[in-house]
Amino acid sequence: MIHVVKRKDMPLVQALAIRFGIIVFALVVCGVITALATGLNPIAVYGTMIQGSFGSPRKVWILLQQVALLLCVSLALTPAFRMKFWNLGGEGQVLAGGFAAAACMICLGDKLPNAALLAVMFVASIAAGALWAAIPAFFKAKFNTNETLFTLMMNYVAIQIVAYFVIVWENPKGSGTIGIINQKSEAGWLPVVGGNKYMLIVILVALLTIAMYVYLNYSKHGYELAVVGESPSTARYVGIKVDRVIVRTLILSGAICGFAGMLLVAGSAHTLTTSIAAGRGFTAVMVAWLAKFNPAVMVGSSFLLEFMGSGAGEIATTYGLNQSFGDILAGIILFFIIGTEFFITYRIVFSKKQKASEKEQGNV
Amino acid sequence: MFEFLVSFIPRAVVQGIPLLFGCTGEIVTEKSGNLNLGIPGVMYVGGICGVIGSFFYENSLSDPSLMNPALGILIPLVCCILGSLLMGLIYCFLTVTLRANQNVTGLAMTTFGVGLGNFFGGSLIKLVGSEIPSISLTATSNLFRATLPFAESLGWFGQIFLSYGFLAYVAIIIAVGASLLLNRTRVGLQLRAVGENPATADAAGINITRYKYVATCAGCIIAGLGGLYFVMDYANGIWANDAFGDRGWLAIALVIFTVWRPGVSIPASILFGGLYILHLFIPTGTDLAVKELYKMLPYVVTIVVLVITSTRNKRENQPPESLGLPYFRENR
Numbered sequence: 001m002i003h004v005v006k007r008k009d010m011p012l013v014q015a016l017a018i019r020f021g022i023i024v025f026a027l028v029v030c031g032v033i034t035a036l037a038t039g040l041n042p043i044a045v046y047g048t049m050i051q052g053s054f055g056s057p058r059k060v061w062i063l064l065q066q067v068a069l070l071l072c073v074s075l076a077l078t079p080a081f082r083m084k085f086w087n088l089g090g091e092g093q094v095l096a097g098g099f100a101a102a103a104c105m106i107c108l109g110d111k112l113p114n115a116a117l118l119a120v121m122f123v124a125s126i127a128a129g130a131l132w133a134a135i136p137a138f139f140k141a142k143f144n145t146n147e148t149l150f151t152l153m154m155n156y157v158a159i160q161i162v163a164y165f166v167i168v169w170e171n172p173k174g175s176g177t178i179g180i181i182n183q184k185s186e187a188g189w190l191p192v193v194g195g196n197k198y199m200l201i202v203i204l205v206a207l208l209t210i211a212m213y214v215y216l217n218y219s220k221h222g223y224e225l226a227v228v229g230e231s232p233s234t235a236r237y238v239g240i241k242v243d244r245v246i247v248r249t250l251i252l253s254g255a256i257c258g259f260a261g262m263l264l265v266a267g268s269a270h271t272l273t274t275s276i277a278a279g280r281g282f283t284a285v286m287v288a289w290l291a292k293f294n295p296a297v298m299v300g301s302s303f304l305l306e307f308m309g310s311g312a313g314e315i316a317t318t319y320g321l322n323q324s325f326g327d328i329l330a331g332i333i334l335f336f337i338i339g340t341e342f343f344i345t346y347r348i349v350f351s352k353k354q355k356a357s358e359k360e361q362g363n364v
Numbered sequence: 365m366f367e368f369l370v371s372f373i374p375r376a377v378v379q380g381i382p383l384l385f386g387c388t389g390e391i392v393t394e395k396s397g398n399l400n401l402g403i404p405g406v407m408y409v410g411g412i413c414g415v416i417g418s419f420f421y422e423n424s425l426s427d428p429s430l431m432n433p434a435l436g437i438l439i440p441l442v443c444c445i446l447g448s449l450l451m452g453l454i455y456c457f458l459t460v461t462l463r464a465n466q467n468v469t470g471l472a473m474t475t476f477g478v479g480l481g482n483f484f485g486g487s488l489i490k491l492v493g494s495e496i497p498s499i500s501l502t503a504t505s506n507l508f509r510a511t512l513p514f515a516e517s518l519g520w521f522g523q524i525f526l527s528y529g530f531l532a533y534v535a536i537i538i539a540v541g542a543s544l545l546l547n548r549t550r551v552g553l554q555l556r557a558v559g560e561n562p563a564t565a566d567a568a569g570i571n572i573t574r575y576k577y578v579a580t581c582a583g584c585i586i587a588g589l590g591g592l593y594f595v596m597d598y599a600n601g602i603w604a605n606d607a608f609g610d611r612g613w614l615a616i617a618l619v620i621f622t623v624w625r626p627g628v629s630i631p632a633s634i635l636f637g638g639l640y641i642l643h644l645f646i647p648t649g650t651d652l653a654v655k656e657l658y659k660m661l662p663y664v665v666t667i668v669v670l671v672i673t674s675t676r677n678k679r680e681n682q683p684p685e686s687l688g689l690p691y692f693r694e695n696r
Binding site: 004005006086088139143144145146148149150152153154156157160161163164165166167168282283285286289320322323324325326327328330331332334335338339341342345346 | 399401454457458462463464465467468469471472473474475476477478479480481482483486487490605610613616617620652653654656657659660663664666667670671674675683687688692694
């Protein structure tokens with residue numbers, strides 16, 4: 001009989017090595033599938049993917065910026081996930097933050113000096129993101145409302161609110177888009193640091209990663225939310241106010257999502273559309289989970305997924321394939337990684353062997 | 365007013381049927397304790413598999429009018445069922461056998477399924493080399509859209525009740541069947557037990573793994589049919605990438621709205637279908653922006669229902685107790 005038992009904690013290095021191995025294996029499988037589905041040479045396809053991500057300094061910077069933005073959303077979701085609060089509303093919270101930032105840029109763009117405007121945008125966007133996450137958190141804390149479904153629905157409410165304002169703020173009228181906001185004055189645009197327009201976002205997110213690592217591992221808050229995640233009744237017993245921890249953590253989670261929204265609007269896109277979050281709210285769930293909610297490892301996992309995305313874009317243009325091919329590859333790789341977790345958490349024991357070894361012991 | 369209803373209801377119904385398929389499938393799945401967030405992906409896969417099947421069948425004939433009607437329906441149907449079954453098996457293998465996290469697996473399935481649909485859709489479009497980015501399967505679609513010959517002569521009655529293709533009635537039959545199965549049979553009782561408390565069900569001698577596999581795969585097949593209905597019937601056999609939109613998520617919203625009851629999902633899906641297109645019927649004049657706010661309605665209504673059911677705390681209106689949790693016999 002086959003029998004499954006839980007492992008004691010596997011050393012992190014070993015677990016990471018297994019995951020890295022499976023990613024390489026999954027990439028090989030993807031190569032075979034690529035060859036079968038399209039008749040292309042898989043090695044050439046991977047060459048193109050690397051070319052697409054690292055081909056020129058500009059491409060590297062764009063990749064870094066994309067990694068930073070995805071990492072920012074993943075960091076935002078992490079405290080909630082550690083608390084076992086499934087915040088699938090990242091998409092909506094990013095959009096809420098982006099919307100607030102765009103609103104400030106449009107309404108206050110010519111009324112405030114740039115530094116003050118940026119400060120107002122910062123406050124407004126984190127407040128909007130926090131509000132969007134606090135609503136489901138409040139109901140979870142108060143009535144134990146299912147947060148997975150609630151946060152999911154909040155995404156679409158945010159999308160429709162943005163769709164409404166995109167039409168209200170249409171520029172030029174009838175185009176159906178807002179266009180680049182404050183193109184002439186550049187009011188509310190994030191400043192260019194170090195002569196590179198991608199640099200600031202990367203630096204900000206790097207700082208945020210460190211801050212989140214410290215918050216989760218070395219602060220009282222981080223400890224409390226881990227206890228609530230493991231067992232709410234234990235948390236209550238030791239005097240942690242579970243309701244407050246849930247709402248507080250989600251406000252933090254939503255605020256960072258809102259900040260990501262501001263980075264998107266003020267730092268890279270300079271416009272607002274309903275698809276500005278581009279599925280990051282969902283991709284970030286996978287990024288955070290792949291890294292086992294460890295901010296340092298998340299750098300790697302968000303890099304992997306963004307690399308797949310930008311590489312697939314390059315394949316699409318080079319071979320005339322469809323952009324969606326990257327989604328298929330990402331899906332396959334994720335399936336492999338998800339499946340591997342089992343072998344890291346559990347051990348398969350063949351009980352025949354066990355009996356034999358018991359007998360041996362008996363003989364001795 | 366009456367004329368408005370006669371024109372509005374059929375449109376709400378055709379919008380609602382894909383949601384009904386997705387919702388029934390997800391209810392059956394969730395009753396086994398599996399929260400399958402891959403349903404949007406599964407519906408894409410169901411749609412594209414049907415399209416691929418009928419595309420090659422139509423193109424193997426010199427003239428689409430030579431098509432054998434039985435094969436013309438069976439081929440896409442079987443392809444759709446196989447495709448969605450495969451998705452269901454992937455999900456089950458990962459979450460039930462390997463006990464992976466259901467949310468992550470589901471989201472990965474959605475990424476994968478939507479990607480698969482758009483990739484093969486795009487490839488077929490390239491194969492045809494048409495100028496418009498879509499594939500048109502008119503002959504197959506006509507088979508799926510065939511209505512009773514005397515339906516047209518029955519006036520408003522025919523329009524409201526008989527103007528749909530056969531898959532619409534299949535959707536309603538499946539929903540009624542699922543309702544009876546869950547509430548009136550031993551199998552349904554055991555399935556609900558698995559979703560509520562797998563440890564107790566296990567102790568009572570129910571095979572947890574088998575119930576979860578069968579329920580989730582059946583759920584995926586039902587949801588996949590929704591994708592097929594959307595392409596073949598609603599969209600007149602025209603596949604365009606991303607045309608299906610976020611209907612899969614709306615189907616998941618509908619599960620909450622119906623408080624996990626397939627019987628309720630029949631009127632509820634038509635209501636959601638109506639809410640989805642309500643903005644087309646409301647005279648807002650030149651103010652296009654307000655229409656966008658009307659599109660929010662289905663989601664807001666879902667949130668309100670979710671909150672009300674959780675505050676009422678009525679036991680029969682709650683999500684299955686172990687929804688989203690993997691079951692491991694040796695965990696305490």
